[in-house]
Amino acid sequence: MDNIIVFCETDECGLCDISLELVTKGRRLAAQLSCGIDAIVVGEHVGQYSSELFRYGADTVFCIEDARLKEYSTLPYVRVITALLKEQKPQIFLAGATNIGRDLAPRIAAELKCGITADCTDLQIADYTDAEGKTYENILYQIRPNFVGNQLTTIASPKHRPQMATIREGVMSKEPSEHPKQGKTVEINAANILKDEDFAVSIIERCIENKPCNLKDAKVVIAGGYGVGSRENFELLYKLAGLLHAEVGATRAAVDAGYADHSTMIGQTGLTVKPKLYIAVGISGQVQHTVGMDKADTVVSINIDADAPMNKFANYVIVGDARETVTKLIEQLSSKQ
């Protein structure tokens, strides 16, 4: 009761990064609230994930077991998680703003008749005073870019429990706890909760597209914008990336112009990256883009406009043409190979 509960996703590689990011953030919020942090894992043989979740600070891991839950499916997952939340009555429930989390969390919110903030980029705890002057203590501030994306919006839902939010992948760090706990695993037999109608939709075949690149975890990212000028020029970014062991990302304008694939888009409606080095080539630096890269350690901006907003983010600015500058960098680096 009154704990924080986190929904943890798994895939064929094990616990997804977002699950550990959420447990890490949840652990910090729980310390502020002096409450526990619990995790839910759903599927087959999910008990194997408990020790990893304890290492990240989970107090209790609820393992909802059933062979039929091996693959994600909306209705049965909503059924079993809603049942557990009704029983546990957490004050906060968090899920990733992944394809699964975006499908699952709003349906659970509807079942529990509480609000939800989708796609948060930060969470904080603070007191909240409403329009009538009533103060609610220790409320979850759910922070996300607003719909136009020029500002951050803070949303609070002080009157309903749980306070629910989905969190974007990659914006929170995943750090094992300095004081790992000997937590408790609670195994839940889902067969007692599931109903036949939950399986009205059955999975005939699962086709999973391989991710074309691993931008999210890349240490070096070269991102191209509209100023790169053409798909052909974008190829130069890939050549430079090969020399720097980097991944290539893009802005929405570059994607819309057909220079780059949508899956490489960085920003509010794309990926969030946190590389050690971010090289922005021909990118103006609109907030909808920078919200996806502003945690990069070092930023280099290559732009013909010395006053481009991206240059304010940059540790190093090269004022020059994208094609010319990238070609020179390739020549320099190639000669040192």
Ligand SMILES: Cc1cc2nc3c(=O)[nH]c(=O)nc-3n(C[C@H](O)[C@H](O)[C@H](O)COP(=O)(O)OP(=O)(O)OC[C@H]3O[C@@H](n4cnc5c(N)ncnc54)[C@H](O)[C@@H]3O)c2cc1C
């Ligand atoms: C709701 C919403 C969500 C959005 N989500 C995203 C998102 O997730 N990600 C995203 O990126 N955008 C997003 N956008 C779009 C965003 O507002 C910007 O339009 C976009 O980021 C601009 O991309 P850009 O910097 O490549 O292009 P531009 O703004 O056109 O900038 C091009 C830059 O290239 C420079 N340049 C031009 N020629 C050269 C040259 N030869 N050499 C070097 N530099 C040159 C220019 O000086 C300029 O700074 C969103 C917008 C909205 C409204």
